[in-house]
Amino acid sequence: MTVQHPALVKGHVAVITGAASGIGLAAAKAFAQLGLCVVLADLDGEKLSAAAQDVAALAEGGEADVVAISTDVSRLDELEALERAVLQRFGRVHVLMNNAGIQPGSSLFGPQINWDNVLAVNLMGVIHGTRVFAPNMIAHKDAALIINTGSKQGITTPPGDPAYNVSKAGVKAFTEALEHELRNTEGCQVTSHLLIPGFVYTGLTANGRTEKPAAAWTPEQTVDFMLTSLERGDFYILCPDNDVDRKTDERRILWAANDIIQNRPPLSRWHAEHADSAKTFISQRD
Structure with a gap:
């Protein structure tokens, strides 16, 4: 595998949160195969130990x-302790791959604990992780990168799980601000990237399915x-899946943006008055 990003070279060090399973574990394995030293951060338990093995x-x-x-x-002090341990080792x-995420489900007026937990992990975990690790990553002057895991739900914000959507919309806005800051910091060798997965079969998305x-x-x-996207230098790593190609994603994102421009109701794609027009618009390929 040829990897052009200069941070992904033998002997460099990668830290991945949410690394005990799913995308985080797959990334940890890929980085290890590239010759990087890998730190897997996740909640304590057998899954984390098995993943490390x-x-x-x-x-x-x-x-x-x-x-x-x-x-x-979700705890700033634990992320600070993580950085100290990694630097010592x-x-x-x-x-740095800020990937940890949860999705217990939410409703606008549902349990407060769901909102608190999702925002603490999905949004503040990314913000705290970046703010803890980035200063030393900038200071050491080696090539480095920060990957924050977002979601398409943070861009088109479909109805059904508002806390998750808010958390991932925040990750998008934060990572855009981060990349602007890094790009305009003299001598900075750190780049940041927003990973936007498609439908990925993980423990988070299984919903009881075993296949x-x-x-x-x-x-x-x-x-x-x-x-591959990092090789190209992409900031927005917009992933397709086996059901949704990039063009469909682009048309969905454009329709959502046009809600503002055309002063339609928010989430008009799911609004009875606009649903047919949205379907036609998204299906167009010209």
Whole structure:
């Protein structure tokens, strides 16, 4: 595999949150196969230990190159402790993937705890993780990158889970601001990127299913696409899946933006008066 991003080279250090399963684990394995030292951060438990063993089996240096560190990303102090532990073990960080996410479901006037938990993990985990790790990543002057996992639900904001949508919309806005800041910081060798997965079969999306739906990508396909996008220098890593191609995503995003421009009701794609027009617009390929 040829990887052009200079941060993804043998001997560099990658930190991934939400690394015990799904996209995070697939990324940890890919980074290990590229020769990076890998830190897996997730909630404590057997899944994290097993994930670290699987990644160590792929790493050139085995267990010497891989460490699992129990971390609750909703807690700033635990992210600060994570950085201290990584710097003590490896000296510096070249890749930060703020990937941890939860989706317990929410409604506008539903339980407050769902809102608090989703925003604490999905949004503040990304913000705190970036603010904790980025200053030293900038200061060491090596090539480095920050990948924040967003969602298409943070762009088109479909009805059904408003807390999740708000958290991922916040990740998009924060990562755009981050990249602008990095790009305009003199001497900065850090780039940031917004990973926008399609339908990926993970524990978060399984919803009781034990087999991958035909429409879904695997986490490994998503990470392969991410690495290819990083080679191109893409900021927006907009992933397709087996059911939705890029053009469909583009038309959905454009329709949502036009709600503002044309002063339609918000989420008009799901509004009875506009649903047929939205379907026709999204299906167009000219």
